[in-house]
């Protein structure tokens with residue numbers, strides 16, 4: 503292959519690649535960055551420039567790019583088995599991964615069903631919930647409940663339980679109607695209200711709905727603790743406690759979409775652990791493979807699994823994807839779990855988090871900033887600005903300061919991989935401040 507000049511890559515990409523989540527015309531003014539390689543928290547452009555990947559490449563990368571341990575595991579797996587179908591066959595990586603994840607839930611969620619992307623996992627959880635009720639004779643239970651501002655992916659089923667207008671509105675006529683209930687977003691607190699008060703207030707609205715329609719409702723789906731895509735809306739664990747109790751009381755499933763917040767992102771391996779609850783379904787993806795390969799899965803209770811176990815094929819869960827349980831992706835996930843266990847990652851992240859929160863203090867106290875917030879390895883704040891192009895300007899200015907940051911609307915957030923050293927943490931805080939000053943002005 504003939505080596506390509508940096509400028510050529512951009513032109514060729516714009517000619518032939520339709521980039522995700524992008525109004526392509528914006529690339530007339532917004533840079534497109536051709537990446538040649540990655541090391542640790544850094545991505546390197548074909549022009550030799552480098553960028554600190556402060557959003558873990560859409561929240562997937564946990565232990566840095568080209569991680570030697572994950573690379574070694576993958577290289578070994580490549581020579582053993584790249585893929586085999588999972589219907590009628592099985593293999594060591596998928597078995598070990600399912601077992602190790604079940605252990606992490608104390609065997610409450612004893613079975614794993616596999617797919618590739620996050621949205622597929624959400625589709626699976628929704629279908630499984632509906633089908634479980636159908637198998638148990640409750641065919642009317644076919645409605646779903648999601649939270650205001652929820653985001654669960656972009657396929658038609660997942661979009662139906664997504665409440666972000668920008669992604670949803672164009673496809674509204676295609677989508678099944680879901681019940682949207684109040685968000686426990688702590689930013690909605692009234693004077694004198696705590697985050698837990700907001701959570702209880704929101705749970706009361708959920709209770710009204712369930713009291714009215716539980717016989718028609720299959721499941722409530724939530725993003726535990728942080729509603730990321732709507733703008734890092736953080737909320738108190740009380741909401742999860744209440745939602746679990748309400749779902750138990752009214753006989754409705756609770757689906758925890760931990761695609762963004764799982765794998766240690768909020769400080770515990772599963773975000774639900776902070777509420778001491780287990781849902782009926784957990785969706786995982788993104789960080790599960792360390793950010794290496796598309797892998798998603800749905801964990802569920804054995805009681806739900808047993809609801810499908812029957813001589814009748816139609817009572818089985820016949821859903822599938824060609825790459826379900828791909829051995830390479832599962833092996834990357836096993837190597838990722840090894841790192842969690844061998845490096846005491848959750849504790850080390852607490853130290854990283856304290857340092858970055860301290861370093862971000864000047865921004866947190868800035869009068870042009872509202873609602874500075876942090877949970878685990880997620881930081882966010884809302885810029886006080888009306889500029890509709892704020893996010894794009896911030897992204898572009900960030901690149902000038904060796905930073906990859908993509909604000910959501912006017913919410914600036916940091917979601918770095920779990921490998922930053924002290925120097926990188928301090929540099930990230932200083933650069934974020936500089937970019938903010940440049941974009942927002944005085």
Ligand SMILES: Cc1ncc(COP(=O)(O)O)c(C=O)c1O
Pocket residue numbers: 619620621622624653654655656725730731759760761762763787788
């Ligand atoms: C909470 C949540 N659910 C589902 C998804 C969809 O995952 P994917 O983009 O892999 O389909 C995302 C993606 O950002 C997410 O944040």
